[in-house]
Amino acid sequence: MSVSAPDIAAKPARGFRPDLKTIGPLVALALLILLGITLNENFLSYNNITNVLARSSFIGIIAIGATFVITSGGLDLSVGSMAAVIAGVMIMVMNWLIPSFGIGWSVILAGMAAGILIGGAAGIGNGLMITRGRIEAFIVTLGTMGIFRSLVTFLADGGTLSLNFQVADVYRPVYYDGLLGIPYPILVFALVAIGGEIVMRRTSFGRHCAAIGSNEQVARYSSINVDNVRLITYILQGILVGVAVLLYVPRLGSASSTTGVLWELEAIAAVIIGGTTLKGGYGRVWGTVVGVVILGLIGNILNLQSFISPYLNGAFQGVIIILAVLLQRGGRRD
Amino acid sequence: MVDAQETSVAPILSAHRVSKSFGEIPVLFSIDFDVRPGEVHAIIGENGAGKSTLIKILSGIEQPTSGSIAFDGQTVELPPDGKAEAMGIVLIHQELNLAEHLTVADSIFLGRELKRFGFLDTGEMRRRARAVMETLHVSVDPDARINTLSVADKQMVEIAKAISRDARVLIMDEPTAVLSVSETQTLFEQIKRLTARGVAVVFISHKLDEIMELANRVTVLRDGQLIATVGTQALTPDSIAQMMVGRELSNLYPPKHEPNVDAPVVLRVRNLDAATVKNISFDLRKGEILGFAGLIGSGRTAVAEAVVGLAQKSAGEVTLNGEPVNFTRVAQSVDAGVAYMTKDRKGKGLLLNMGLRPNLTLLTLKNHLRAGFLDTSSEDRALERAVRRFDIRARDASVAVGRLSGGNQQKLMLGKTMESDPDIIIMDEPTRGIDVGTKQQIYHIIAALAAEGKAVIVISSELQEVIGLSHRVVVMRTGRIAGVLEGAEITEEEIMRYAAGIKQSGHDERISA
Numbered sequence: 037m038s039v040s041a042p043d044i045a046a047k048p049a050r051g052f053r054p055d056l057k058t059i060g061p062l063v064a065l066a067l068l069i070l071l072g073i074t075l076n077e078n079f080l081s082y083n084n085i086t087n088v089l090a091r092s093s094f095i096g097i098i099a100i101g102a103t104f105v106i107t108s109g110g111l112d113l114s115v116g117s118m119a120a121v122i123a124g125v126m127i128m129v130m131n132w133l134i135p136s137f138g139i140g141w142s143v144i145l146a147g148m149a150a151g152i153l154i155g156g157a158a159g160i161g162n163g164l165m166i167t168r169g170r171i172e173a174f175i176v177t178l179g180t181m182g183i184f185r186s187l188v189t190f191l192a193d194g195g196t197l198s199l200n201f202q203v204a205d206v207y208r209p210v211y212y213d214g215l216l217g218i219p220y221p222i223l224v225f226a227l228v229a230i231g232g233e234i235v236m237r238r239t240s241f242g243r244h245c246a247a248i249g250s251n252e253q254v255a256r257y258s259s260i261n262v263d264n265v266r267l268i269t270y271i272l273q274g275i276l277v278g279v280a281v282l283l284y285v286p287r288l289g290s291a292s293s294t295t296g297v298l299w300e301l302e303a304i305a306a307v308i309i310g311g312t313t314l315k316g317g318y319g320r321v322w323g324t325v326v327g328v329v330i331l332g333l334i335g336n337i338l339n340l341q342s343f344i345s346p347y348l349n350g351a352f353q354g355v356i357i358i359l360a361v362l363l364q365r366g367g368r369r370d
Numbered sequence: 371m372v373d374a375q376e377t378s379v380a381p382i383l384s385a386h387r388v389s390k391s392f393g394e395i396p397v398l399f400s401i402d403f404d405v406r407p408g409e410v411h412a413i414i415g416e417n418g419a420g421k422s423t424l425i426k427i428l429s430g431i432e433q434p435t436s437g438s439i440a441f442d443g444q445t446v447e448l449p450p451d452g453k454a455e456a457m458g459i460v461l462i463h464q465e466l467n468l469a470e471h472l473t474v475a476d477s478i479f480l481g482r483e484l485k486r487f488g489f490l491d492t493g494e495m496r497r498r499a500r501a502v503m504e505t506l507h508v509s510v511d512p513d514a515r516i517n518t519l520s521v522a523d524k525q526m527v528e529i530a531k532a533i534s535r536d537a538r539v540l541i542m543d544e545p546t547a548v549l550s551v552s553e554t555q556t557l558f559e560q561i562k563r564l565t566a567r568g569v570a571v572v573f574i575s576h577k578l579d580e581i582m583e584l585a586n587r588v589t590v591l592r593d594g595q596l597i598a599t600v601g602t603q604a605l606t607p608d609s610i611a612q613m614m615v616g617r618e619l620s621n622l623y624p625p626k627h628e629p630n631v632d633a634p635v636v637l638r639v640r641n642l643d644a645a646t647v648k649n650i651s652f653d654l655r656k657g658e659i660l661g662f663a664g665l666i667g668s669g670r671t672a673v674a675e676a677v678v679g680l681a682q683k684s685a686g687e688v689t690l691n692g693e694p695v696n697f698t699r700v701a702q703s704v705d706a707g708v709a710y711m712t713k714d715r716k717g718k719g720l721l722l723n724m725g726l727r728p729n730l731t732l733l734t735l736k737n738h739l740r741a742g743f744l745d746t747s748s749e750d751r752a753l754e755r756a757v758r759r760f761d762i763r764a765r766d767a768s769v770a771v772g773r774l775s776g777g778n779q780q781k782l783m784l785g786k787t788m789e790s791d792p793d794i795i796i797m798d799e800p801t802r803g804i805d806v807g808t809k810q811q812i813y814h815i816i817a818a819l820a821a822e823g824k825a826v827i828v829i830s831s832e833l834q835e836v837i838g839l840s841h842r843v844v845v846m847r848t849g850r851i852a853g854v855l856e857g858a859e860i861t862e863e864e865i866m867r868y869a870a871g872i873k874q875s876g877h878d879e880r881i882s883a
């Protein structure tokens with residue numbers, strides 16, 4: 037039984053057939069949408085859908101970064117606090133630059149640049165401690181999670197950092213406006229998702245991430261620079277947190293110690309629901325996108341109906357996560 | 371066929387008309403098999419013939435698709451997941467199956483820990499673990515963690531674990547694939563001791579001389595079919611090999627072409643020191659096959675890893691085509707045309723959860739880029755070529771590599787190494803777990819590589835293989851080069867003399883001889 041080329045191209049690298057594991061998240065999404073439609077006729081309205089997606093896009097962009105980190109066998113718990121610090125510093129930088137730059141886009145662009153830089157720097161910090169310092173990712177990012185969180189509280193002096201009103205007015209369209217009726221956050225999310233999927237599937241970097249997550253020794257013996265690839269995943273994660281915050285700041289125009297709380301868990305949940313394996317070795321970006329949307333829709337549907345308290349949102353998300361992992365395992369056993 | 375006296379003993383474990391399919395794919399066809407108390411029954415066959423699958427069925431890990439299993443004369447349904455151990459059916463897997471972070475003592479007593487007053491009796495477990503390891507003449511600390519052991523020691527721990535259980539049927543899937551000659555001999559002594567006590571042993575091996583020595587009966591499988599079950603005394607290694615492959619096997623080793631003593635030295639190693647090896651010097655010429663013999667743990671792998679940059683060198687120099695080189699990462703050595711194929715295919719060679727294609731191209735992904743993106747159709751072509759060249763048999767390319775038969779994994783790894791089109795190839799145990807037919811293929815591939823001007827280092831614990839292939843043989847002992855043999859000196863006795871330390875040469879004058 038030799039292998040022939042068409043055979044190879046037709047099938048995914050893992051699993052035997054497009055089983056529950058592959059299409060599971062899509063089925064769950066379809067069921068949720070059906071449920072939404074039956075509960076409320078406004079569910080599929082333009083307003084509702086763009087609202088859900090725009091709000092999911094922050095977590096979504098972060099979760100795409102997390103997909104790479106997790107696929108290569110790592111973990112980043114610090115993304116939520118990192119987002120808060122980036123938001124805080126961005127606001128401070130913009131407020132501080134107003135006297136020299138005046139009110140306008142130049143201030144905002146400088147703020148954006150600062151946001152991305154800080155994200156990248158935070159990623160470098162996490163990545164270096166993990167790869168060069170040889171400390172467990174869980175420990176490092178648990179540590180930086182605490183550091184970032186207290187840093188933003190310190191910067192805000194225990195209160196709230198607010199963006200100058202006039203600058204906020206200029207910046208606001210970045211969250212609320214869009215192109216051809218699609219809000220910018222959704223557009224950026226889509227671009228990051230497409231880019232991420234291509235990188236994961238069609239570049240050596242993506243292949244190397246999966247190889248490292250699957251077996252670090254094999255990767256090393258196959259001439260992969262394990263430390264560098266790992267480091268890059270954390271930097272990518274940091275930069276994507278920065279991108280998410282760029283879109284988040286114009287929404288509220290402020291940052292406080294509660295900004296971004298639990299985002300890390302939502303991001304990780306989305307990644308897992310999407311079918312990426314938590315211990316690494318296999319990841320898919322499109323799955324993460326589906327996972328993010330599923331999590332967003334659960335909250336939305338609970339808000340659109342009146343039988344179940346929306347306070348149970350977290351419980352439903354939890355159930356979905358556990359179900360997703362159960363399905364994955366079913367698939368693997370074959 | 372079999373002695374009347376032997377037949378009079380009722381089998382303890384037997385399979386009747388057992389068939390097995392994975393999904394749509396049939397793997398075993400109506401196999402009859404039995405093993406009697408006190409005998410060693412060997413199963414042989416080509417890679418993928420279904421040997422491992424058959425013994426998984428005999429130990430309850432897989433359920434037969436049809437047919438039945440009888441234990442002690444009773445038809446039984448064996449409990450899955452190794453629980454048949456409680457009935458006395460103990461299996462040693464082909465691929466090592468130890469928890470990497472446990473200690474040796476913990477592993478041996480895993481699942482049946484000794485307790486005192488409800489708490490673990492670690493002292494007693496350690497003492498008994500040491501005792502079992504001593505009967506196997508293995509000197510590993512019961513407190514050592516599994517992940518610090520060599521592959522051979524891991525295998526010995528597996529064996530210790532199995533024989534320390536009260537086995538009535540002991541099933542071993544290629545236990546000797548990673549063992550040296552002397553370790554194999556100790557294992558055989560233990561097996562003989564067990565059979566004398568009435569334990570039934572099922573034994574899989576690709577090494578036909580072992581089969582001739584140990585087994586009472588031999589069952590031959592080919593492509594999932596039962597070819598024959600025969601008493602060993604009626605067999606010769608040749609006739610077994612012929613039954614296995616279904617054709618006559620002549621010339622296991624290709625004819626050696628004359629080594630060209632004037633050929634340029636492509637790899638020169640001088641006074642190399644690394645973690646476990648000291649003062650290593652040797653030359654490798656273009657078109658030459660240089661064997662590395664020695665006991666397991668004598669440092670052959672360490673030399674190779676230090677040369678290609680997988681391990682750190684503490685002193686010495688390496689010259690490649692006259693240029694001094696200092697590889698610190700594998701990528702550099704691969705780029706320079708030096709490839710190393712590991713002997714630990716499960717731990718270091720292959721990504722077991724992935725398909726064939728990503729495994730084949732992992733080392734050489736940059737050859738499959740188009741405008742910076744992976745070109746999967748180019749990868750597919752590479753896979754097609756490798757499948758043809760190395761005769762890799764897989765159900766389809768998407769099957770996780772961990773599910774291929776051991777021999778096909780080995781062939782895939784060889785394909786992966788050769789993808790980088792190296793000029794110097796260092797192969798560490800290249801035929802581990804490979805059937806004779808495929809071995810012959812691989813030997814011919816190695817010889818062809820040398821004939822076309824590549825230089826090959828073959829590290830092997832199979833003396834026959836080293837002797838049959840090499841132009842010169844470096845014998846290592848406890849981290850040093852004990853001697854370099856060539857021409858008529860390359861004999862089993864001579865290699866063993868150096869390997870065991872009975873003979874020692876001032877090799878320095880002869881390294882480039």
Ligand SMILES: Nc1ncnc2c1ncn2[C@@H]1O[C@H](COP(=O)(O)OP(=O)(O)OP(=O)(O)O)[C@@H](O)[C@H]1O
Nearest residue numbers: 392397417418419420421422423773774775776777
């Ligand atoms: N879990 C599985 N799922 C699908 N196919 C399998 C599975 N296990 C084994 N196979 C297939 O069954 C066939 C027989 O495999 P098996 O491992 O029994 O061979 P083997 O005789 O032990 O070979 P080797 O000498 O290489 O170890 C192979 O083609 C293999 O790919």
Ligand SMILES: [Mg+2]
Nearest residue numbers: 421422464776
């Ligand atoms: Mg096998």
